[in-house]
Amino acid sequence: MILTHTFAEGAELRLLEHHHAGELFALIEHNRAYLRQWLPEWDVQQSLEECKKVIKTSLEQLAANGGFTLGIWWKGHLAGVVGAGHIDWENRSTMVGYWLGKKFQGKGLMTGACRALIDYLFSELKIQRVEIRCATGNPRSCGVPQRLGFSKEGVLRQAQAFDDHYLDIEVYGLLAADWKHL
Numbered sequence: 001m002i003l004t005h006t007f008a009e010g011a012e013l014r015l016l017e018h019h020h021a022g023e024l025f026a027l028i029e030h031n032r033a034y035l036r037q038w039l040p041e042w043d044v045q046q047s048l049e050e051c052k053k054v055i056k057t058s059l060e061q062l063a064a065n066g067g068f069t070l071g072i073w074w075k076g077h078l079a080g081v082v083g084a085g086h087i088d089w090e091n092r093s094t095m096v097g098y099w100l101g102k103k104f105q106g107k108g109l110m111t112g113a114c115r116a117l118i119d120y121l122f123s124e125l126k127i128q129r130v131e132i133r134c135a136t137g138n139p140r141s142c143g144v145p146q147r148l149g150f151s152k153e154g155v156l157r158q159a160q161a162f163d164d165h166y167l168d169i170e171v172y173g174l175l176a177a178d179w180k181h182l
């Protein structure tokens, strides 16, 4: 299946498929320590087999109309992942999650990828509300919704267990009516 969307020069979004498992595993291996700081769930992918399972699950989710996960390619290399992993159709809302390999930060790749994804969610899927949650103390992650015009709606105090402590989680929301194609 060829499902590629170019959102900036050299930057593409593609559906993550089975044959991407090796590339995904290599990216996680290179970034394990860095990802562990904020996304321990991706550190769990300790083998190629586990990466294959993650892709299989995301494709099953897509087939069930429940959400989807995309890879971000930069100049031909897999750079990260972005997705709306679960779509709540009853309320027409979803949450967007993401990560990039460390060396792919600082180029506007995630902001551009999220802009394209959100545009699709609002324009094509007629989603009403998109949410992004980021830990307080992760300014790079919070910078993405801030650049895209999300409103900070509040902070969920000590909402996520992490090692021996709890993280405060900032909730950012954007409504279809507010989307200005920034």
Ligand SMILES: CC(C)(COP(=O)(O)OP(=O)(O)OC[C@H]1O[C@@H](n2cnc3c(N)ncnc32)[C@H](O)[C@@H]1OP(=O)(O)O)[C@@H](O)C(=O)NCCC(=O)NCCS
Pocket: 034, 035, 038, 039, 098, 099, 100, 101, 104, 105, 106, 107, 108, 109, 110, 111, 112, 133, 134, 135, 138, 140, 141, 142, 143, 144, 147
């Ligand atoms: C969160 C994460 C994806 C953000 O990456 P990022 O590179 O800061 O975000 P973007 O790709 O949107 O790039 C924005 C940066 O590029 C710069 N930039 C360059 N060209 C740009 C452009 N055309 N558009 C927007 N920003 C641009 C911005 O100034 C910004 O840099 P700054 O923060 O130094 O000012 C990344 O840090 C990450 O994966 N972290 C680890 C995992 C994680 O925390 N995931 C989120 C969990 S909620």
